[in-house]
Amino acid sequence: MTVTKRMAAPAAGLAAFLALAGPVAAQSLGERVDSIFAASTGWFVNIIFANLPGTNIPWIVGWLVIGAVFFTLYFGFIQFRAFGHAIALVRGVYSNPKDAGEVSHFQALATALSGTVGLGNIAGVAVAVSIGGAGATFWMILAGLLGMASKFTECTLGVKYRNEYEDGTVSGGPMYYLKKGFAERGLPLGGFMAVMFSIFCVLGALGGGNMFQANQAASQVQSVLGIPTWITGLVLSVIVFVVIVGGIKSIARVTEKVVPFMGVGYVLVSLLIIFMNADLILWAFGEIFRGAFTDSGIVGGIVGAIIQGFRRAAFSNEAGIGSAAIAHSAVRTKEPITEGFVSLLEPFIDTVVICTMTALVIIITGQLLQDAETGRYILNEAGRIATASGATGGVPITSAAFGAVFGWAPYALSLAVFLFAFSTMITWSYYGMKSWTYMFGEGRKKEMTFKVIFCVFVFIGAVSSLDAVIDFSDAALFAMAVVNIIGLYFLMPIVKRELESYLGRLQSGEIRRYQA
Amino acid sequence: MPNVLVVGYDDSSAGQRALDFAAERARQTGATLVVAHVLEWSPYSFLTVEELAERHKRREAELTRAQQAIVEPVLGKLHKAGLEARGELRYGHIADTLIAIAVEVGASEIVIGRTGESGITARVFGSVAGTLAQAAPVPCTIVP
Known part of the structure; x- marks a missing residue:
């Protein structure tokens, strides 16, 4: 079958959908999509974000944190013990030259990072500090450090x-380790959990890995360049379609190459802004600690800051969610545990480094308005902290913060947002498709069905309002974590055995270095 | 001690010139030829998730192709000409890998062809010939 024939039917379907959707007035379409969307996903969001009885803490946040703390203790603070070794592995110190080409x-x-470093680092952090104040940063960093242990566990198993x-x-x-790992340990329900994970992963791919990204990219392009969201949505969904359905690898490859440089550039520009305001660095950290442990006037007080910090960290670095295990499992290594070591660097780079940069820039450029006398945050009518620029929600706040120092920054940020969004979508389309084919079996038609659905959701995400999308995105990702972390609890003794055996052989010199 | 020559070979005209030169040299001195073909590869390049999953399969295919289309035909010709020769097929940075092979087989000389790259690319990234000339542990012949 030729490529054209294979693509013709779904392409026509997508084109018809977009032709119908495109010309309709953007506003009314956005509202309609939004209300349908909110109405159809509300129940799911409510279950996932239900509060623990008698408190205002969503149970799911506790679930992730308890998991991360547990893995941290169980593996004896592996994220700190193995940090140096992880860097040595990435540098190739222990790679056999004979395996070159793998x-x-x-x-x-790098690939797993390009899936996680995305809008969570730019938009998610802005959301966290604009609701939870500077103190949310502290909890975000802590969650990032703890999350390294979750990531280590899941990627080893992957x-x-x-x-x-x-x-x-x-x-x-996760679908493979849930099934095979449970069977190996003689535990029931592994297959069931694998399917549950796959369902949530497909939803997560459509939500956080797709709609959230499209939504933020479209709204940034609208606010900076004035292009309506439906046009960006249309463009994005066509490009994604061309790449994942048409197999135009070159676009994906270019993005994969550009994104890491953008990430480095983002950190450098942030550092520049931070050091230009060197006199404020101590004050900013003071604000972060003060907000983390005292009531700074935000809705929900300290607990509000904790929840925002943890929630955005999890959304950004995906530790405990299981997605990275899909990307990392491609490495051919005799020692699965080495991939676990390497993966624990991900939450560190993603959250502890990059997210903290965003937070510091927002804080240092004075975006969060405080009452001059009391030092408490000034809230707007939505219960969020009023910003110096008047911007609300995700990317606009970050954009205003960078724009306050460099006039060109919002334009560069628009490009970064667009590319980050795109690379995250490509990566998540793969995660989603792997889960889809796990449930429905491999095959062109089945893959095509998912890919077309994926592209349609790019458009829906672009024209929806942020709140409905962000809630659904979080809910779907966290639902993956529910299943995944249960699995990790049962399978972690296997990881521990691998760890002990590996460390023993490392010490005895059986695992040798190939470079100094 | 048997004399071993490492010749960097690919299916370009430069590779052919290097091979001809090395074969002639081997005939005169009775040296053994190691025909080295290096597939350019950096562990620091960026791949998409799909490429990660397919990498092993691709690698096998690339190795098989290089072995069958490049290394074996050359070895066949050399053997026919009565020369002692064997192949080395590796992934890596071309100059570094040629050096590594030379060290492993105890070569007395490395022979490569000059690709004639000058200009900006060679200045920025360096050329194989330039790197070898500076870093090779044994004498290095660059065939024009």
């Missing part, structure tokens, strides 16, 4: 229980 640790890390097919390709991720 996926390196660096490549797996490699250990992946499927290797005869043609040499691999498939891995």
